[in-house]
Amino acid sequence: MSQAASPGADAPITDTLGRAFGVDVGGSGIKGGIVDLDTGELVGDRFKVLTPQPSTPAAVAGGIKEVVDHFSWDGPVGVTLPSVVSGGVVKTAANIDKGWIDSDPYALLAGVLGDRPLAVLNDADAAGMAEDAYGAGKDAKGMVMLLTFGTGIGSAILFHGKLLPNTELGHMEVGGKEAEHQASSKIKEDNDWSYEKWAGHVSTVLTAYENLFWPDLFIAGGGISRKAHKWIPHLSNRTPVVPATLQNTAGIVGAAMAVNARLRV
Incomplete structure (x- = not known):
C-alpha cells in the first residue's frame, strides 16, 4: 500500500487491528468512520452530521467531536478541511467560515479530542491519497x-x-x-x-x-x-x-491514511 509520509516519520500509527479514524469536513456535512488500512474500507457505516452554520472553527470542531464520539473512538484521528493547510496553519477557507484562516487546527482539535495523534490536510489531497492507494490509481x-x-x-x-x-x-x-x-x-x-x-x-x-x-x-x-x-x-x-x-469514502479513508503516516503539512 502506497501512502504519503512526512520526512523522518516514525512508524505508522494504528490501533491493534490496523485501523485509524477519518473525518471529512465539507460545506454541508461532516462525515467520518473507522478505516481498515489493510483494505481501505470502512469498518461498519460512516456517520454524518450537518456542518454547523456559521461554520466557525469552534462549531465545526464540535461536529468533529460528535462524529468521533459516535464510534466511542479514542485512537488517532485524521481530518480533512476544504482548505490549504501549510505549516500546521489553515491558509484558505472554501465553503467554511473565513474565521478558519490563520487558525491552528491542531490546537483546536486537541482541545475537543484530547491528547491523541492528529493529522489535518486538504480534502482533495486526502481523496487523492485514498484513490492512489486503494482506488482507481491502485496499480x-x-x-x-x-x-x-x-x-x-x-x-x-x-x-x-x-x-x-x-x-x-x-x-x-x-x-x-x-x-x-x-x-x-x-x-x-x-x-x-x-x-x-x-x-x-x-x-x-x-x-x-x-x-x-x-x-x-x-x-x-x-x-x-x-x-x-x-x-x-x-x-x-x-x-x-x-x-x-471510492466516491464518498475517499476523504475519510485519506484522512485516516494521513494520521497513520504521521503526515503533517
Whole structure:
C-alpha cells in the first residue's frame, strides 16, 4: 500500500487491528468512520452530521467531536478541511467560515479530542491519497493526479504514493482564465453545456496540466465522475483519464491514511 509520509516519520500509527479514524469536513456535512488500512474500507457505516452554520472553527470542531464520539473512538484521528493547510496553519477557507484562516487546527482539535495523534490536510489531497492507494490509481506507476470536478476543481498530485500537498490547480490560469472557471461541473451546469462540449473545455485544462507535470494518470472525481461514460470518451488530451472509484469514502479513508503516516503539512 502506497501512502504519503512526512520526512523522518516514525512508524505508522494504528490501533491493534490496523485501523485509524477519518473525518471529512465539507460545506454541508461532516462525515467520518473507522478505516481498515489493510483494505481501505470502512469498518461498519460512516456517520454524518450537518456542518454547523456559521461554520466557525469552534462549531465545526464540535461536529468533529460528535462524529468521533459516535464510534466511542479514542485512537488517532485524521481530518480533512476544504482548505490549504501549510505549516500546521489553515491558509484558505472554501465553503467554511473565513474565521478558519490563520487558525491552528491542531490546537483546536486537541482541545475537543484530547491528547491523541492528529493529522489535518486538504480534502482533495486526502481523496487523492485514498484513490492512489486503494482506488482507481491502485496499480498505477509514476505520477498520479486526482482532479475533483464540482463547484471548482480540486487537485492532488502523488508521485509513487508520495503526496505533493496543496497544489490548488483549479486556480491555475489556462488561456487567460482560471481552470475551474471554464471546466468545473458548475460551469457546465450554469451554461447548460452538453457533456461533449464540456469535455472540450476539460481537455484544454488537462492538456495544460499534462504539459507542465507529465502525469501518468488522471483520476476524475466529484459527482460528475459517476457519469464518466458520458464525457471521458470525448476527451482529447493524451494522458489516460479514469473515474474515481471510492466516491464518498475517499476523504475519510485519506484522512485516516494521513494520521497513520504521521503526515503533517
